[in-house]
Amino acid sequence: MTIRVAQVATGNAGRLTLRQLITDDRFELVAVSTTNADKVGADAGELAGLDVRTGVVAVGSTDELIEARPEVVVYCAMGDTRPVEATQDVRRLLAAGIDVVGSAPGTLQFPTGTLPEKVIEKVEEAARAGGSTVYITGVDPGFASDLVPLALASTCQRVEQIRCYELADYATYDGAEVMFDLMGFGKPVDETPMLFLPGVLGFAWGTAIRMMAAGLGIEVDEIVEFWEAEPAPESYDIAAGRIEQGTIAALHFSITGMVAGHPAIVVEHVTRTRDDLRPDWARPTSGGGAYRVEITGEPSYVVDIVPSSEHGDHNHAAIVAACGRIVNAIPDVHAAAPGIVTTLDLPLPTGRGTYAAPTR
Numbered sequence: 001m002t003i004r005v006a007q008v009a010t011g012n013a014g015r016l017t018l019r020q021l022i023t024d025d026r027f028e029l030v031a032v033s034t035t036n037a038d039k040v041g042a043d044a045g046e047l048a049g050l051d052v053r054t055g056v057v058a059v060g061s062t063d064e065l066i067e068a069r070p071e072v073v074v075y076c077a078m079g080d081t082r083p084v085e086a087t088q089d090v091r092r093l094l095a096a097g098i099d100v101v102g103s104a105p106g107t108l109q110f111p112t113g114t115l116p117e118k119v120i121e122k123v124e125e126a127a128r129a130g131g132s133t134v135y136i137t138g139v140d141p142g143f144a145s146d147l148v149p150l151a152l153a154s155t156c157q158r159v160e161q162i163r164c165y166e167l168a169d170y171a172t173y174d175g176a177e178v179m180f181d182l183m184g185f186g187k188p189v190d191e192t193p194m195l196f197l198p199g200v201l202g203f204a205w206g207t208a209i210r211m212m213a214a215g216l217g218i219e220v221d222e223i224v225e226f227w228e229a230e231p232a233p234e235s236y237d238i239a240a241g242r243i244e245q246g247t248i249a250a251l252h253f254s255i256t257g258m259v260a261g262h263p264a265i266v267v268e269h270v271t272r273t274r275d276d277l278r279p280d281w282a283r284p285t286s287g288g289g290a291y292r293v294e295i296t297g298e299p300s301y302v303v304d305i306v307p308s309s310e311h312g313d314h315n316h317a318a319i320v321a322a323c324g325r326i327v328n329a330i331p332d333v334h335a336a337a338p339g340i341v342t343t344l345d346l347p348l349p350t351g352r353g354t355y356a357a358p359t360r
Helices: 014-023 061-065 084-094 115-130 148-155 176-183 200-216 314-328 329-336
Strands: 002-007 026-031 072-075 097-100 133-135 156-169 224-229 236-238 241-243 248-259 262-272 289-298 301-305
Touching: 002 014, 002 329, 014 026, 014 072, 014 314, 026 061, 061 084, 061 289, 072 084, 072 329, 084 097, 084 115, 084 133, 084 241, 097 329, 115 133, 115 236, 133 329, 148 156, 148 200, 148 289, 156 200, 156 314, 176 241, 200 224, 200 241, 200 248, 200 262, 314 329
Parallel strands: 002 026, 002 072, 072 097, 097 133, 156 262
Antiparallel strands: 156 289, 224 248, 236 241, 248 262, 289 301
16 A cells, blocks of 8 residues: 655755655655745655655745645755754644654754754654654764664674764865855854864764664763864865865864763764865765774674765765655555664664565
8 A cells, every 4th residue: 555745845855755656656646745846736756856756846835835744755855953943743644643753853863852842842742742653863973873783783693883974075066055054164264164063973973873872782971072173184075065165174073972981872074075185084985975883892893884876976875865764664664663763663674665676
């Protein structure tokens, strides 16, 4: 039996989740909403970059989307720079009796210990009122910093530390708002970007740290933040815009969950906009980007996950992976009890429903 679904937002992630919602026989697309006036009235197939007409055209309001009576909404609106608004959107959908899966707000991936209890309770109250469920995920924070490391940890006799890396060249990533407004690329090196204001890293990645801790059955005492920047040796252009000489061109940051004074869980990012910058920082073993999981214990592991795609490079492939994780979670989320669910609550995902014989 197909599940009636709707899509909120059709940006970098939304157009890719929309593509799967259209082509996957498990789902019936009934609505798409957008805040971009130029997209209102466009067919969902066009917005997804597919050569098909679905008969479902984009609407410009949440009210119109709700009127289509979807059972599940895939929510991919920007949450990094508008977490309050994204949370309010999710609460409204839940209260209307609609399950929500999506990429934002990231704090709902594992809100305990990160969000104030009153905020969590408001989301839970909306879910109870509508008998609905919400699940938020991504890559990192997301499956590369919860599902994958915990699956590996399940094979260990002893775990002393879990360390998860994102190692990527962002030169081809065209998300200007994330790159410039949030991460601070192209800004003076003596200026603190939004992402590195005190507490922001812990807020953004505290979900991953605490979810891994919960999976291990431990509690984090403290989250320690660190960041450093490398200036551009000259001016050059990237997909998102221009990096002027002397402005931020590469970043290295980490978020560490301390347990009894020991760095038990670490999430570390090395983000370059040119491959030759800071060769002393960690690098992917191949390609332009990788997600690395290191477990120190018995046995110990070093696992590099290198995404690739038929339609783009490592940056595109990482977004595709996040979108696949979101859409493939729909049946389990739709079957779950009302409330906020996390990767720890859902059944083991296996890729059911995604097999397709090669076409060439």
